[in-house]
Each structure stands twice: as structure tokens, then as C-alpha cells.
Amino acid sequence: MRQRCGVVALDVGGTKIACGLVLTDGSVEYARTIPTSQDSPESVGEQIVALATEAIEHAPRDVVTAAVGLVVPGWVNHTNRTVWAPNVAGWDHIPLEQLLKERLPLPIALDSDRSGYVKGEAWLGVARGLNDIVFLAVGTGIGAGIMVDGRVLHGHDDLAGAVGWMALRPGFSELYARMGCFEAEASGAAVGRKGAERLATDPARAGEQWTAQRVVKAAVGGDSRAAEIIDEVVVYLGMGIANLVSTLDPEMVVLGGGLFRAGEYLAEKVRREFVRWCQPFAAQRVRIELSALGERAGLMGAARIAMDSFL
Amino acid sequence: MRQRCGVVALDVGGTKIACGLVLTDGSVEYARTIPTSQDSPESVGEQIVALATEAIEHAPRDVVTAAVGLVVPGWVNHTNRTVWAPNVAGWDHIPLEQLLKERLPLPIALDSDRSGYVKGEAWLGVARGLNDIVFLAVGTGIGAGIMVDGRVLHGHDDLAGAVGWMALRPGFSELYARMGCFEAEASGAAVGRKGAERLATDPARAGEQWTAQRVVKAAVGGDSRAAEIIDEVVVYLGMGIANLVSTLDPEMVVLGGGLFRAGEYLAEKVRREFVRWCQPFAAQRVRIELSALGERAGLMGAARIAMDSFL
Numbered sequence: 001m002r003q004r005c006g007v008v009a010l011d012v013g014g015t016k017i018a019c020g021l022v023l024t025d026g027s028v029e030y031a032r033t034i035p036t037s038q039d040s041p042e043s044v045g046e047q048i049v050a051l052a053t054e055a056i057e058h059a060p061r062d063v064v065t066a067a068v069g070l071v072v073p074g075w076v077n078h079t080n081r082t083v084w085a086p087n088v089a090g091w092d093h094i095p096l097e098q099l100l101k102e103r104l105p106l107p108i109a110l111d112s113d114r115s116g117y118v119k120g121e122a123w124l125g126v127a128r129g130l131n132d133i134v135f136l137a138v139g140t141g142i143g144a145g146i147m148v149d150g151r152v153l154h155g156h157d158d159l160a161g162a163v164g165w166m167a168l169r170p171g172f173s174e175l176y177a178r179m180g181c182f183e184a185e186a187s188g189a190a191v192g193r194k195g196a197e198r199l200a201t202d203p204a205r206a207g208e209q210w211t212a213q214r215v216v217k218a219a220v221g222g223d224s225r226a227a228e229i230i231d232e233v234v235v236y237l238g239m240g241i242a243n244l245v246s247t248l249d250p251e252m253v254v255l256g257g258g259l260f261r262a263g264e265y266l267a268e269k270v271r272r273e274f275v276r277w278c279q280p281f282a283a284q285r286v287r288i289e290l291s292a293l294g295e296r297a298g299l300m301g302a303a304r305i306a307m308d309s310f311l
Numbered sequence: 312m313r314q315r316c317g318v319v320a321l322d323v324g325g326t327k328i329a330c331g332l333v334l335t336d337g338s339v340e341y342a343r344t345i346p347t348s349q350d351s352p353e354s355v356g357e358q359i360v361a362l363a364t365e366a367i368e369h370a371p372r373d374v375v376t377a378a379v380g381l382v383v384p385g386w387v388n389h390t391n392r393t394v395w396a397p398n399v400a401g402w403d404h405i406p407l408e409q410l411l412k413e414r415l416p417l418p419i420a421l422d423s424d425r426s427g428y429v430k431g432e433a434w435l436g437v438a439r440g441l442n443d444i445v446f447l448a449v450g451t452g453i454g455a456g457i458m459v460d461g462r463v464l465h466g467h468d469d470l471a472g473a474v475g476w477m478a479l480r481p482g483f484s485e486l487y488a489r490m491g492c493f494e495a496e497a498s499g500a501a502v503g504r505k506g507a508e509r510l511a512t513d514p515a516r517a518g519e520q521w522t523a524q525r526v527v528k529a530a531v532g533g534d535s536r537a538a539e540i541i542d543e544v545v546v547y548l549g550m551g552i553a554n555l556v557s558t559l560d561p562e563m564v565v566l567g568g569g570l571f572r573a574g575e576y577l578a579e580k581v582r583r584e585f586v587r588w589c590q591p592f593a594a595q596r597v598r599i600e601l602s603a604l605g606e607r608a609g610l611m612g613a614a615r616i617a618m619d620s621f622l
Contacts, residue, residue: 155560235481238478242476248471249468249469250467276483277491279473285468
């Protein structure tokens with residue numbers, strides 16, 4: 001029997017953990033998603049071990065499972081081998097790789113979710129085959145996966161891509177000190193917050209939950225105050241993308257994360273805005289595209305990271 | 312006789328051209344600087360050929376001159392092998408490398424001045440031996456040389472580091488469309504312009520030339536309106552540096568270019584400001600230092616580029 005080769009991939013988020021058995025051709029043989037435990041660092045570790053073990057057990061008989069790849073929503077410090085992830089309970093500089101090594105029978109590769117996104121998209125998504133890419137993830141937070149000459153840029157202390165901290169408006173605010181200016185102004189959470197602040201003042205709407213999706217929907221539906229919020233956010237998104245392009249000169253910027261479920265409606269506005277701010281030659285050359293993998297970018301990236309490390 | 316090895320290095324600027332015979336140990340055997348011709352692309356090319364030829368002829372008998380390294384203030388497109396430099400007369404996508412090859416007897420390496428600055432500083436300056444560095448050059452314009460894992464980041468189309476285009480203030484202005492927001496707000500030319508606009512309104516000062524150096528001097532001397540200009544510029548410099556650090560996570564940012572002749576007076580203000588905006592872990596770890604090579608960074612970088620290419 002001809003053997004196929006695969007890895008167990010895990011995309012650990014603050015609210016859910018996705019796990020899959022991913023083969024070298026990009027096909028997924030087995031996949032499962034569960035809610036992230038909110039209890040303790042150990043409990044999330046247990047979930048990872050259980051999911052990975054299950055995936056290994058579910059491998060078809062002709063599949064050799066070679067490694068585990070894991071992406072996490074935070075700082076994977078490759079020097080002291082710890083993980084810091086503010087949205088995972090207790091992941092405060094914990095030795096995650098060591099903890100997992102003791103419990104799993106396969107070699108483990110670990111990286112940040114943003115590294116995963118850009119690797120996934122370069123492998124199987126809209127940036128397939130490209131070498132100079134920025135994946136801008138705009139969800140609850142904002143981060144960027146940066147690929148230069150085919151390699152993920154980690155920075156000197158594995159902190160590269162913390163672009164939620166990009167400074168885009170001179171007037172400093174306390175909100176900026178907590179999460180960074182770009183994130184405070186243009187993340188999915190920021191759009192929801194601006195919606196709650198500015199749209200819920202209408203008594204008929206009091207108590208409504210203003211998520212980003214809802215603000216986008218209101219804007220599309222003709223609500224001029226919602227459209228104003230979107231216009232404001234588009235300026236910041238355009239500025240942030242322009243800064244990444246003027247600094248890094250990639251061939252493509254991939255737009256992902258929850259906010260970009262708004263699709264071409266938002267992408268087209270962002271393209272028009274970014275051109276105003278960007279170095280003109282670079283702006284002409286770069287392509288700004290929506291993620292093709294969507295929510296699967298992290299999982300496929302985690303698989304690719306394991307393959308690049310161990311296959 | 313024991314042979315030593317060197318290269319001819321040239322740093323071509325909009326106002327002057329520096330040339331040196333630089334040995335592999337970093338010593339300079341011969342150096343000359345002349346004003347840049349403002350006539351035609353050919354005349355600047357002639358100057359380069361004449362300076363390089365002279366340097367080759369002046370080499371001591373025990374020195375083998377192996378190559379020519381050249382940095383220019385613009386876009387060195389390595390794909391179609393042209394140079395675009397708005398401050399050099401007629402350098403509008405010209406095949407500079409080919410023109411020089413026909414006239415000089417040595418192999419030629421060509422790159423942008425910002426690539427030269429970061430290479431020079433990493434070789435012989437304040438960032439000696441470091442691998443993850445940003446050189447922020449703030450002079451007439453603003454640009455950055457970026458080194459990642461010991462290699463200069465060029466970007467997909469050799470446009471990386473065009474950070475004068477960084478967007479730092481949402482209100483768009485026509486000035487931004489011409490030169491980029493960061494450059495319009497915080498370059499040496501911008502400081503001079505702001506001085507002329509805001510300080511020359513005093514009739515006793517009418518007609519005075521307000522260079523950046525002069526504004527700094529006035530601020531140091533207690534002029535509160537000059538100090539206000541510096542404070543405003545420091546905010547933009549702090550934001551721009553924070554953006555580079557949050558995005559790239561370098562181990563050092565080197566401050567160079569004419570504006571930073573103001574030295575620690577300005578550097579210390581910039582350090583205090585950038586921390587407010589930057590990703591906090593990265594801000595703690597990075598060092599922000601003044602260039603050690605100053606005006607020689609480009610020349611030494613040009614030499615290093617030639618050595619890395621041909622030795």
C-alpha cells in the first residue's frame with residue numbers, strides 16, 4: 001500500500017480550537033472544532049492533547065502522521081520557548097511546547113496565528129506561490145503575518161507583525177495605550193464599539209448588540225451614521241495597509257479576519273483609500289485581495305509550519 | 312609584498328558625491344567629495360566614472376581594487392536594472408549600471424542609499440554585528456534601510472523602506488500626496504518649512520532662512536514657538552519609529568540623516584515619545600541609537616555592498 005503523509009494541525013483561538021489532519025497535498029482527512037476552555041492554562045493544554053491524540057487515532061491506515069503544528073493567538077517566544085496569549089486563560093509566558101512534548105508522541109512546531117495565516121494563504125490561498133506577502137488579520141484584534149522572500153518574518157524577539165499598535169493619529173488616547181491605535185480605531189471590536197456608542201443612542205435601538213457585522217449591514221442598508229463609521233474605519237485601514245506597503249513593498253496584501261467577512265464591499269473601499277497614502281510606485285504594483293481560505297487560513301498554516309519544520 | 316584588498320565606494324547624493332577607496336578592514340585609503348552636477352544624467356555619470364577612475368589610480372601598490380560599490384538616492388530596480396532618483400537631474404529610470412559597466416574596468420554593485428546606510432552601520436557603526444536593524448534617515452526626505460536576519464530587505468520591487476510615505480494623520484493634505492505624510496510632517500525640510508511658516512512671521516525675522524538646524528537651535532535657546540515645532544515633529548518621529556518597531560521588531564533603530572545632527576537633544580525626546588505608541592514588549596527590547604558613522608554611513612555601506620557582492 002502506498003503511504004501518504006500528513007500532520008496534525010491545530011489553530012488555537014480565544015474562543016475555539018480547530019484541529020485537522022492535513023495531508024501534504026493540502027487535503028484534510030479529519031477535522032474538529034471545539035470551544036476553548038476558559039478555566040486554566042492546563043485545561044487548554046488538555047484540550048490540545050486530546051484533539052491531537054484523536055486526530056492521530058483517526059488517521060486512515062495509509063497515512064503516516066509525522067508531526068503536530070500549532071498556531072496560537074499571541075507571542076511565541078522562540079528564544080525562551082514560552083507562549084504569552086492574553087485571550088487564553090493563564091497563558092502568561094508558559095512553556096507550552098515543553099508541556100505538549102511530554103504528552104504527545106510526535107515532534108511539535110509552534111508559531112503565532114499570524115505566521116500561520118500568511119503561510120496558509122501562500123500555500124493554498126489567494127497568495128499561492130507568492131513570496132512577498134502581508135496577511136492583515138482584522139478581527140477582535142489586528143495583527144499581520146509578514147512573508148519576505150518566502151520566509152515568515154519573526155523579528156528579533158518574535159514580535160514582528162504587531163501592527164495593531166500602528167500609530168495613525170497624533171492625539172494619544174488611553175484606549176491606544178491598552179491595545180494600540182490601529183486596533184482601537186479599526187479592529188472588528190472597534191467597529192462594534194463605535195456602533196454601540198454612536199448608533200445605540202437612538203432609544204428605539206437601546207440595548208441592541210452592535211457587532212462589526214451589524215454595523216456593516218446597517219451601512220449597506222443605507223444607515224448614514226453606520227456608513228460614517230465604516231468610512232472612518234476605512235481611512236484607518238487604508239492608512240495601515242499603505243504603511244505596510246510603503247515599508248515592506250510586498251506583491252500582495254491579503255485581507256482576512258472577521259471584519260473582512262464584509263467582503264468586496266469593504267475591500268473595494270479600502271483599495272481606493274490606501275492608494276491615497278501609499279508610495280505611488282509600490283501602490284501601483286501591489287495587489288490587495290481578500291483571503292481565499294477565510295477561517296481555515298490558520299489551520300492550513302499550522303499544517304504548513306509543521307511540514308516545513310519536519311518533512 | 313602582502314596584498315590588501317579594497318573596493319571603490321561611491322555615495323551619490325542630490326547635492327554631493329562622496330568617493331572612497333575602502334579596504335576590507337574598513338579603513339579608507341583615499342577619499343574625495345565633489346558637488347553633484349545639476350546638468351544632465353550623463354554629466355553625473357561622467358562624475359562617477361571620473362571619481363572611480365581616480366580612486367582606482369590612487370590605490371597604494373599593495374592594494375588590489377576588486378569592485379565598485381555605488382549607492383544612490385532613489386529607486387534601484389534590480390528587475391529591469393534601472394535607476395530612478397528624483398533629486399538627480401535626468402535620472403528617470405535610466406540604465407545606470409549598464410552605462411557604468413561600459414566605462415569602468417571593475418564589476419559594479421548598485422543599491423539605494425538607505426540600503427547602504429543600514430549596511431554601513433551594521434558593519435562599522437553603532438549596530439556593529441547586529442542582524443535585525445532599521446536605519447531611519449531623516450534629512451531632506453525620510454527613508455529607512457531595513458535589515459532582517461543580516462540581509463537588507465528590498466521588497467518585491469526594490470521599493471521597501473519608503474517610509475517617508477507612512478500615513479500618521481487621518482486628515483489628508485495635498486502635501487502628503489506629493490511626498491508622503493511622514494516626510495511632509497517630520498523631515499528636515501519639513502522642520503525648516505514649519506520654521507519659515509511659523510517663526511518668520513516676526514517682522515524682525517522676515518527673510519531669514521529657517522533650516523531645520525536653525526529651528527532646533529532656537530528651541531534649545533528657549534524660543535517657545537520653535538520648541539512647539541520640535542515637540543510636534545517629535546510626536547511624528549515617535550509614531551513613525553513605533554510603527555517600524557511594532558511591525559518589524561528589530562533589535563535596534565539607528566537614527567541618522569541631517570535632522571539627527573541635533574543629537575541626543577532630539578534622540579532623547581524621540582525615545583520618550585515612541586514608547587507611548589509602540590507594542591510594549593518590543594518597545595522594552597529595542598534600542599534607539601544615533602548613527603555612529605553619520606555622513607559616512609552611505610559610503611561605508613556602498614563599500615560593504617560591493618564586498619558582499621564580489622569578495
